[in-house]
Amino acid sequence: MSSPSPTPDVPRHRLPTLFEVLGRRTLAPVDLYSFYIYMRDQQRSVDYLDFWLDVSQHMSLCRHYVRELRRSNLIETPDLDKASKRSSAGYDAEGDGAGPSTEKPMSDQRLSAFLRSESPSKHSPSNSHGSNTTNQSATGAEHTARPGLTKSTSQSPATGTDRSPPHASDSPGHTVTRQDLRASAQRILFVYLLPGSDREIILPQGILNEVTAAIEENGREDPEVFDAAKDYVFQAMERDAFPGFLRSKALGNVVPPSMMFRAIVGLISLFGALWTAFVLIFLDYNRQTRCWLILPFTIGVYALASHQYMLDPILALVGYSEYTFMKFARVNEPFVRKLLVKRSWSVLGVVVLIDAALCSLFIFVPGKRL
Known part of the structure; x- marks a missing residue:
């Protein structure tokens, strides 16, 4: 007992x-x-x-x-x-x-x-x-x-x-x-x-x-x-x-297997977004169509940032941490919860800035059909 x-x-x-x-x-x-x-x-x-x-x-x-x-x-x-x-x-x-x-x-x-x-x-x-x-x-x-x-x-x-x-x-x-x-x-x-x-x-x-x-x-x-x-x-x-x-x-909430998975997803999404962006530009698609690039760019940047900082910002904001791959538990330690929330907002700020820069570049650049 x-x-x-x-x-x-x-x-x-x-x-x-x-x-x-x-x-x-x-x-x-x-x-x-x-x-x-x-x-x-x-x-x-x-x-x-x-x-x-x-x-x-x-x-x-x-x-x-x-x-x-x-x-x-x-x-x-x-x-x-x-x-x-x-x-x-x-x-x-x-x-x-x-x-x-x-x-x-x-x-x-x-x-x-x-x-x-x-x-x-x-x-x-x-x-x-x-x-x-x-x-x-x-x-x-x-x-x-x-x-x-x-x-x-x-x-x-x-x-x-x-x-x-x-x-x-x-x-x-x-x-x-x-x-x-x-x-x-x-x-x-x-x-x-x-x-x-x-x-x-x-x-x-x-x-x-x-x-x-x-x-x-x-x-x-x-x-x-x-x-x-x-x-x-x-x-x-x-x-x-x-x-x-x-x-x-205390400073992250994902485990190494999950970090590797996020890195793979991020690289694939970013490659797909860049390839699609160049195709749409050189086929002279309008800017409304190119706005769909926001989705793969956001997924790619978010996944790579999670891998880089060992932190999933959304997961931390809702109060969860990863114990083993894809298995989660609530963050109950008050000080650790505050640290994770602060770092999450910082990481989200980085993600938004990079994502906005990439999307603006490939959406607003003039198209030219080859």
């Missing part, structure tokens, strides 16, 4: 940060689902985001395990409910502690210290229904769907077909044991980190050696095991992927 997403920060008079996107504090088209699709379809590096989300879910699993111990009164555990709040710039997705390690609340550090000090077989709740994941940890993961610790089968209302990224659940539907935490940590190691794994991500060798030794040799499964790898992945996404995501979704 997935927990509800946090309430988005409103109003926001700026573009969102990567912290806010990963924390599900933003709305379409700059939400986590859009970022997942961008990483999958354009960056071709969705494994990095999957790793981040699985580490976040591992943190939630650890929290749930400790809360169960506290509720069962078996052992004195850290008081996670009284944890200090993360700074507003930090990642605060329901307290899952998935932000950079330098910005983790003190409760996360106490949690990791507690898990390291506790014996794996001591005080573990019994009758777990989730421990069968141990045998799956070494088998890798499928490429066609995100191998989250808890898989989501919901479809996005934007596309109806594409799988949305799973949301880390802070309340698993079964009792969590120490063996479940162990299986979770091993699965992340086997799926993403070990050389030759199905979804291997590239990390510095020093970080990889530290994580492998901590899990396989020291038997650790506390969240701090993945701190260095998590910080490296976050910085890589923030530096390499996130700026392009904002350009694509």
